[in-house]
Amino acid sequence: MYTHHNKEFDVRISEKPTLTVYEAAAYTGIGIEKLVKISEEPGTDLVIFVGKKRLFKRKKLEEFLETHDSA
Numbered sequence: 001m002y003t004h005h006n007k008e009f010d011v012r013i014s015e016k017p018t019l020t021v022y023e024a025a026a027y028t029g030i031g032i033e034k035l036v037k038i039s040e041e042p043g044t045d046l047v048i049f050v051g052k053k054r055l056f057k058r059k060k061l062e063e064f065l066e067t068h069d070s071a
Contacts, residue, residue, distance in 0.1 A: 018048065018055035027058075028065060038064070 013019060013027050025032045039047040039054060046060045 013058075017058060019058050019061070021054055021056070024056040024058075024061060028061065 013023050016023070019027060021032050021035055024030070024035050028035070030038075035056070036054070038044065039056065046056055046064060048055050048057065
């Protein structure tokens, strides 16, 4: 459940285009510290930053998991 300007939104993680590091950890089962390390690898396009907020692109994260044997 999300609130924005006194309006509540119920959006499933699997439907969101971007995920916070906490949501990404819950979604993938990968620890927060490991996700941060993965996102800092040179050339990665898994994240976008909104100020200091790190948002994982959900589809790119899913593709990453499908193409890598270990994280």
